[in-house]
Amino acid sequence: MKIRKMFIYCLFVLIFSSCESGFEDIMDDAGMTTVTVVYSKNGATSGEVPLDSSIYYPGDTVVVLGNTGSLVASGSFIGWSTTSDGTGICYTSGEQFIMPRANVTLYAKWHSSDYALGDTGPAGGKIFYDKGSYSDGWQYLESATANLYEVDNPDQPGYPELFKWAHAVQACNDLVSGGYSDWYLPSQTELVFLYNNRASVGSFSVRYISSTMSSPSQVYGVNFDTGAQILLSVTYNEFARPIRAF
Numbered sequence: 001m002k003i004r005k006m007f008i009y010c011l012f013v014l015i016f017s018s019c020e021s022g023f024e025d026i027m028d029d030a031g032m033t034t035v036t037v038v039y040s041k042n043g044a045t046s047g048e049v050p051l052d053s054s055i056y057y058p059g060d061t062v063v064v065l066g067n068t069g070s071l072v073a074s075g076s077f078i079g080w081s082t083t084s085d086g087t088g089i090c091y092t093s094g095e096q097f098i099m100p101r102a103n104v105t106l107y108a109k110w111h112s113s114d115y116a117l118g119d120t121g122p123a124g125g126k127i128f129y130d131k132g133s134y135s136d137g138w139q140y141l142e143s144a145t146a147n148l149y150e151v152d153n154p155d156q157p158g159y160p161e162l163f164k165w166a167h168a169v170q171a172c173n174d175l176v177s178g179g180y181s182d183w184y185l186p187s188q189t190e191l192v193f194l195y196n197n198r199a200s201v202g203s204f205s206v207r208y209i210s211s212t213m214s215s216p217s218q219v220y221g222v223n224f225d226t227g228a229q230i231l232l233s234v235t236y237n238e239f240a241r242p243i244r245a246f
Contacts, residue, residue, distance in 0.1 A: 049071065059098060060099045078110070082106065126143055184211070194208075
């Protein structure tokens with residue numbers, strides 16, 4: 001009886017190993033070689049990167065790990081990036097992505113706390129607000145150094161800096177400048193911050209619209225000559241200044 005059980009066990013192991021090997025051969029023949037995810041300290045001065053020991057095939061779902069090894073650098077840890085300079089695709093703990101056909105390295109992303117008002121930001125704009133600490137994905141507000149501008153602006157032909165509200169919102173959202181695509185039209189509160197610290201950014205025009213609506217037909221704005229908060233029609237053509245948070 002023991003010999004029979006041993007024979008069955010050995011046969012099972014042999015069949016399983018052959019199937020597993022055969023499966024891997026089939027995947028290899030189909031170009032589906034295994035790929036890996038590794039994490040990089042990317043300038044951390046202490047701590048260890050998490051280890052993902054999983055074996056992946058292209059198309060598999062990857063769950064991003066957290067800073068489980070307590071990496072520490074001069075800035076705050078805010079997630080992982082597919083590039084070492086932080087401009088690639090960014091992920092936080094628990095987010096998922098689909099594995100490509102190549103190995104993936106995720107670099108620790110660090111948030112610098114070294115900016116002062118008036119400094120040039122990562123996208124080439126000017127810092128006009130500092131929240132004091134990093135939370136909810138940002139600490140600083142950065143303003144473009146020029147008004148929103150479209151050569152072929154349909155809102156008011158011949159005036160490339162004057163926009164109706166809906167167009168301004170969409171154009172700011174679509175803006176790609178300084179290598180960043182996360183620009184937007186400021187809220188009324190952010191527009192007031194921008195007015196209060198306008199000297200740290202540069203010159204401005206007169207009336208600017210915000211993204212904050214008062215009613216379906218009116219939005220809030222700020223007169224940059226006087227600082228007055230005003231109501232503007234969504235059909236008026238006004239100046240707009242893109243900003244971004246980081």
